[in-house]
Amino acid sequence: MLSNIFWLVILTFVPTLELRWSIPIGIFSGSINTPFGVFNGFGMDPLTVFLICVIANMILGPIAYFFATRIVFVFTKIPFIKKLYDWWCSKLLKKKDFVDKYGVFAIIFFVGMPLPGSGSWGGAFSASILNIKFKDYIIGNTIGVIIAGIIIFLLTIGAFSFFGI
Numbered sequence: 001m002l003s004n005i006f007w008l009v010i011l012t013f014v015p016t017l018e019l020r021w022s023i024p025i026g027i028f029s030g031s032i033n034t035p036f037g038v039f040n041g042f043g044m045d046p047l048t049v050f051l052i053c054v055i056a057n058m059i060l061g062p063i064a065y066f067f068a069t070r071i072v073f074v075f076t077k078i079p080f081i082k083k084l085y086d087w088w089c090s091k092l093l094k095k096k097d098f099v100d101k102y103g104v105f106a107i108i109f110f111v112g113m114p115l116p117g118s119g120s121w122g123g124a125f126s127a128s129i130l131n132i133k134f135k136d137y138i139i140g141n142t143i144g145v146i147i148a149g150i151i152i153f154l155l156t157i158g159a160f161s162f163f164g165i
Contacts (some may be wrong), residue, residue, distance in 0.1 A: 004042040005052055012056040013063075015121040019026055019149050020114050021052045024156045046140040046157060061141035064124035065134060072128070092129050099130050107132065107140025111148030120145060 011022035026049030028041030
């Protein structure tokens with residue numbers, strides 16, 4: 001059980017995967033073939049999985065914000081990462097008016113929308129680039145993570161019920 005909890009936290013901390021991967025893996029009890037190999041689900045209690053993954057994702061928020069605001073500049077010395085970072089910045093700066101207008105609600109929407117590139121990591125980088133205060137990011141991230149967790153949880157339970165898994 002403890003090793004499953006450890007792996008759920010690790011999966012939740014992986015950029016772009018976060019809750020979108022950890023909740024289904026934690027609940028699913030079979031094997032999943034992916035391009036990266038075969039993953040075995042943990043078959044844990046759905047509510048336990050939800051709580052572990054959402055809390056881990058909330059804890060990830062401050063870590064990701066620290067990384068995005070203090071350490072990312074070390075990695076942008078690598079040309080590929082610099083190019084990717086500059087592309088991300090140019091996309092985000094076009095949305096600065098929207099973020100300025102809606103503030104914390106913009107962060108909630110971005111983090112709570114369970115699509116690739118969103119989530120705590122994406123929210124932290126966006127907050128860093130758009131100079132959003134730590135407090136505002138944490139509030140938006142916390143509420144957004146809860147929303148994303150609920151959406152992924154319901155989609156997972158619904159899909160498993162629909163497909164009889």
